[in-house]
Amino acid sequence: xxxxxxxxxxxxxPLKSQEQPFHIQxxxxxxxxxxxxxxxxxxxxxxxxxxxxxxxxxxxxxAQFGAYKQAEWRPDSTMIVIATTNGYILFFDIIPAGEDxxxxxxxxxxx
Numbered sequence: 001x002x003x004x005x006x007x008x009x010x011x012x013x014p015l016k017s018q019e020q021p022f023h024i025q026x027x028x029x030x031x032x033x034x035x036x037x038x039x040x041x042x043x044x045x046x047x048x049x050x051x052x053x054x055x056x057x058x059x060x061x062x063a064q065f066g067a068y069k070q071a072e073w074r075p076d077s078t079m080i081v082i083a084t085t086n087g088y089i090l091f092f093d094i095i096p097a098g099e100d101x102x103x104x105x106x107x108x109x110x111x
Contacts, residue, residue, distance in 0.1 A: 011049050013042065017056075023070055027077040032094075034080055038067040041082065041092065055092065065090065 013021075019037035026033045026046065035042040039057040044050065057065070066086030073080055082090040 009049065011044075013051065023068075025071045025073060027073040028075050029077060032073075032077055034071045034073065036068045036071050036082070038062075041068065041071070041080070043080075043094070053094075 013035075017037060017040055019040060021035045021037050021042075023036040024033060025036075030046055032052075033044045033046050035044060039062045041055045042051060043053040045052055057068075064086070065088045066084040068082050069085050070083045071080055078094050080092045080094060082092070084090065
């Protein structure tokens with residue numbers, strides 16, 4: 001049995017696109033979330049809900065590979081795989097910016 005916790009949130013994507021998202025997949029640790037539309041992949045932090053990366057397929061590549069259909073995470077969250085309607089499987093590496101970069105950095109008061 002599942003219980004809802006909290007209220008639903010509506011997230012506004014800062015990227016302009018006419019495509020509606022249709023597939024949402026969280027990684028195994030529930031830290032990152034992938035959002036798919038027909039030709040766009042977006043990676044979000046789950047808490048706080050912040051867009052951290054986005055990839056839009058070119059028109060030529062979209063015609064060759066087909067529309068995105070489904071996404072799956074690698075168990076260690078270092079790769080995401082996308083299946084397309086034309087039968088292709090696309091692999092995307094998730095590479096962190098660096099060890100010293102954080103979404104939030106603590107600021108300590110001067111003493």
